[in-house]
Amino acid sequence: MVDFTHKVSMLLETHNNYVSCVLIDFSKAFDTIDHNILVGKLRQLDLPHFVFKWIVGFLTDRRPCTKLN
DSSP, rough: HHHHHHHHHHHHHOOOOOOOOOOOOOTTTTTTSOOOOOOHHOOOOOOOOHHHHHHHHHTTTOOOOOOOO
8 A cells, every 4th residue: 555655646746647536435444553663664765755654644543433414
């Protein structure tokens, strides 16, 4: 997922390409891993800063939620 997100952002930034819509449900992907370990590994990648902050923001204070109607 990180690789895919990185490739999309690189295409948008460097090749003047466009993406019509990208919908990704990250919720289940992060439920079974230690978030501190993941953040440490993400720091080692050459991700754009906004992508890193977006993922870390998603992981911070994440609580389950159920909506009805």
